[in-house]
Amino acid sequence: MSAPKVTLIDYELGNLLSVRRGLEHCGADVTITSDVEQIRKSERVVLPGVGTFANGMECLIRLDIDDAVHELDQRKTPLLGICLGMQLLFSESQEFGLTKGLGLIAGSVVPISALSVDNDPLKVPFIGWSSLHPSENRVEWNETILRENSIGAEMYFVHSFMASPKNQDNRIADYFYGGNRISAVVSSENVIGCQFHPEKSGMNGLNVLKQFLLL
């Protein structure tokens, strides 16, 4: 079997090398590109991301990648957004003013609460390892990208904003910060988003990338 092909979108923001190494470690044939024609021909796409939402969208629009991503979505091409890449999948974000996103999943990106459920102050950004739990509408995640990970698997997160899907069915897994649920994995058909960094989450994260390559 030939190596699964993945296009890693280069929109000038992001930890490209780490994601590439993670995917290659899982056996992928990775192409890093910002070329729209190449992106259009992708079998699978990863949208990475470190940065701010507005800047990310601006780069996607300037490079015409937003249209290419919509085209891929219409063809039901598997698309994985990581961290900011996940947030960009949503309709809009409140980071540094309201910015429109790619709109592949309905919902908005909002600040992480700086207060715990007991009203204690919480540090934001949240930086660290957290355990994943199935979202409220489900008891397991066997049919999802998390299927190789057990409930409670820890992943590495670094973020100040979080996605809030409008449709609860789009929520796969959450983690708890100060008792508050934070969306960790979302999906809508071919579109998947991970708030954590699978390429920085040790074996647990590599399991997620491997599952994506099977789609």
Next chain:
Amino acid sequence: MDCVASLYGRNHLSEIVSAAVKDIFVPITVGGGIRSVDDATQVLRSGADKVAVNTAAIAEPKLITDIARRFGSQCMVLSVEAKQINVDEWEAYTDNGRERTGLNVVDWVKRAVGLGAGEILLTSVDREGTRKGLDIRLLKAVTSEVQVPVIASGGIGTIGDAVHALKDTEVDAIAFADILHYKRATIGEIRKVVLAEGFDVRNYERA
């Protein structure tokens, strides 16, 4: 961390970073010689997750905002070299504890967080390399004033020193260096002790 990059006007760590991240799938912060958004861009593209800035941030505080705006504040680690100058008073140093800045550490950290620093790597210049334990009063002074994660560094002699700081201060993480390099402890041993004391450490399975 290339501590003396600014001192020698040395440049990018990109090559070292690229090599280091090859088979490493955990977060990496890169510091030393980051003087501009372009420098930060380059190390992040090489595989780093965060950049740590000290000297350049003091010379040009706007750099903190520029990096935070471009990559998010979670990416902008302020590295602080704190040297005690009085009871409960510390001055920020640059160039690996060589140059004075006249800045009060607590004031500087508060200002930097306001400018967009998302995390603080706080090193005690007085304790660094001494193995006499972390500067607990310094950690208390800084963590009580800011709501971003603080990583304590400088002075770890034993695992007990780390436990002491975790118990007595609000630090979020502790940086271990020579205790590991000189094999006075292993990561597994540190993890076991800290867990037994009731603190959160990553629960990882061995690959």
